[in-house]
Amino acid sequence: MTSSISLERLAEISLGTVIGDASTTVGSCGLNSATLPPGGLFAALPGTRVHGARYAADTAAAAILTDPEGQRILTEAGETRPLLVVEDIRAILGHVSAEIYGHPTEKLTILGVTGTSGKTTTSYLLEAGLLHAGLSVGLIGTTGTRINREPVPTSLTTPEAPTLQELFARMVDEGVTHVVMEVSSHALSLGRVQGTRFAVGGFTNLSQDHLDFHPTMEDYFEAKAMLFDGPQAADRSVVCIDDEWGRRMAQRAAARPVMTVSTSAEATEADITARQLSTEATGAQQVELTVSTGEHAGSYEFRLPMPGTFNIANAALATGMAVASGIEPRVFLEGVEKVAVPGRMERIDRGQQFVAVVDYAHKPAAVAAVLDTLRAQLEGSSGRIGIVVGAGGDRDSSKRPLMGAAAAKGADLVVVTDDNPRTEDPASIRAAVLAGAREANPAADIREVGSRAKAIDEVVEWAQPGDAVIVVGKGHEVGQLIGETVHHFDDREEMARALDAAMTATNLSTKESKEQA
Template sequence: MKLLKDILYGVSLSAVSGDTNVLVNHIHFDSRAVGMDDIFVAVRGTLTDGHKYIQKAVDSGAKAIICEELPEILVNGVTYLKVPDCNSALAIVASNFYGNPSKNLKLVGVTGTNGKTTVTTLLYNLFKKAGYKVGLISTIKVMVDEMEFPTSHTTPDVLTINSYLSKMNEVGVEFCFMEVSSHGIHQKRSEGLHFAGAIFTNLSHDHLDYHKTFAEYRDTKKKLFDGLPKTAFALVNIDDKNGLVMLQNTKAKKYTYALKTYADYRAQILERQFNGQLLKMDENELWSKLIGDFNAYNLLAIYATADLLGLEKMEILRLMSELENVDGRFQYYISKDKITAIVDYAHTPDALKNVLVTINALRTGNENVITVVGCGGDRDKSKRPVMGHIASEMSNQAIFTSDNPRTESPAVIIEEMEAGVEPQNAKKVLSIENRKQAIKTACKLALAHDIILVAGKGHETYQETNGVRVDFDDFKEVKEALESLNK
């Protein structure tokens, strides 16, 4: 148990009713998890308001309540703490409760529309290869050095983050690489953390269902950099026009990377092949198994970050040459019939375009590109026609299908994708609602040397419909479909 007044250090308090010199057990923002002598933080969420459950938390044994509005009835023996913002308060008390674990390692946050998972995962892999104990908090998984934990959010809640960081402290982790989503920043999940550095990859159309405008989406990302201390580094891609925006108000040391413009860290693509690409980086050549311009940017961010964190440059390049693709990121399989199937997480217009640009640049003859793609339900609807346009414009054949429809009708989602197809491309589009059948159809249509892109779900091993998740793995499905054609 810990002293309440110690956990409250740094929290802005508007009013206090009760004793702060008491011992508390744990912190919760879900009233259903509250037990004896716990703290309940009444967070206002997107679906419900924690203030409705204050009495329930008290009845469950809560010793302290953190809220933005004091309840009409204050129960004796319970300490009530009024704050301006429960999300901010939760971030600070969570960090204090776990002993501010982010200060005991070098935490680097990665934000941007695309590339977060690749950059964080490959930085984790590179530093592991260099012999360090490393942590990872990503969309795919959480790693506490060698221990792996599943994850369901790009940026977990602040209690979960600090719990993992505390575990990292216990095993002696020196570096941690963490994806920081715009949702996470807006909901203050990254607040109260001490960052040694932050990376901005790029910004394009995404999450406008949540942020409403692109400016709001951009400015939310910028808050990560605004909050960096002087001791940290801020590393941004300045080939993206929003890169310099991220640096406007930061106190951190500023660094840039680019392929097209002058920057602190630059790279040039010398050669492209399906099994990798040759880069010139810092006047040295690097062969990487990762292909595409988007991966050249990712690799440059990784190189710059490792350099800023003190690794020797030639050692960084050596270790980078050993890095493999992240699951579901341009993950490919070549069948006996020489058909290449590529599975990629591309679920935004920009990401889909980047992958198709890369594929088309690698074509050597008359290969056809067949793209299987859908859009997620209960998410930004405005990108659906844009993705429909890109897939039909840049492919020889596009098959629109279901992604994770969630609570929406798959047929309606597909119709909204079809709305973006130009008349001259309409004949190239098929719509097959069943994703398994769509993938099988793509494989049957493909001839030797053709390229199949299955986009949108990448590493995910499920499909979600009306709250129910069923097993579904794009890579497994396309591989099995191609193998069955050879039987």
């Protein structure tokens, strides 16, 4: 629920200065001049190209929040509405937004998941288990926002602070009790989650990603650590200690209650451990999970409907976060058994005699992990693995050869194609991926196919009975960004189309052979 807040009160919170009538009240806040309703507070932030203050004339806002540069622009433009001027808008925007929207996270149990890989899967596992436990659940993340599984239109993995706080307020109004959200390093660094009280923070892992935004891996780690250490830290933490970054994060979180989880047999100190008992032909895994802390200590067996050791780690982390929230593990895990995560090791079955999978993996470590999972599924057979892989433009260029290397080390066929080239030359991006692949495994069958649809055709046509093929990089996404235009493209649709075409061709060939006989 929103309330009318005076600029005088917001100045106290932000340590800002009011230029004009300090008794002016606002009932909303936003960064988009085109959508902010009348009577709101327009946050005019500095941009990479244009300062947001230049759009203030387009909004019906009652007042404007800006910095000294924005104040200069507005004064020169003859702006007469009250201004709230602060030194760093992002540093206070979350707190200002929370005040305007009535501090909704004080009325919600917020479970934040951060890390390089596994955030979306862990959040879906949490949502499924919490819903099964009878709770009303909101979900905010890469695949969008949902309230009790009903979609809510939003953008960004973690929305900007005003949108996020308004969304929390809506969830309170609709009776939501628990919110599961992915928390990106960008969101932490840019202050989008300031003003949000996290009941539980979860850490998955850390590997190379976003080094176009973070200058070093250490800086990347420090951004993630904000959820576990310092003024933004969650009340309780659950940390996967399967890598060195996780062990460091557990130490950083030690000022507050922290629970550790692991899938390693050597990690005897972990509070929650999980191990695979068996894998079924469907790809589901039988898992034993042991909780050694709290009132729900005990051993629990469940079926995880997704393959891969990394998904066992995600399930262990989700269970730990549920336990930290007071949820009984057995009830929670009954919900986990029914989960389906779009674009994460998602099998596409059109009756073909080989495994076909689409996955969101767009980091070197994630590509290696999904290939290891496919190889394990083929264990004991002579099946081969083919992969379609690319890399995004206008992003961390050092990751590109590493993507190619991870693919070539784990697959028999590597088809390098376009992902989201954005404003870069697609051929130069492919060249970097190809170079990494060829250096890592000169013996591998490595091909270049610029068209993503034709690349998928190529790997499907290559596959024989008993093989496995995977398309990585986009997962659930339904668009490909070329230049500044988004074209409809869904790897799952394209895989299904390619499989149907291959099945039709095979059937026609079989029919012709029979007729000739």
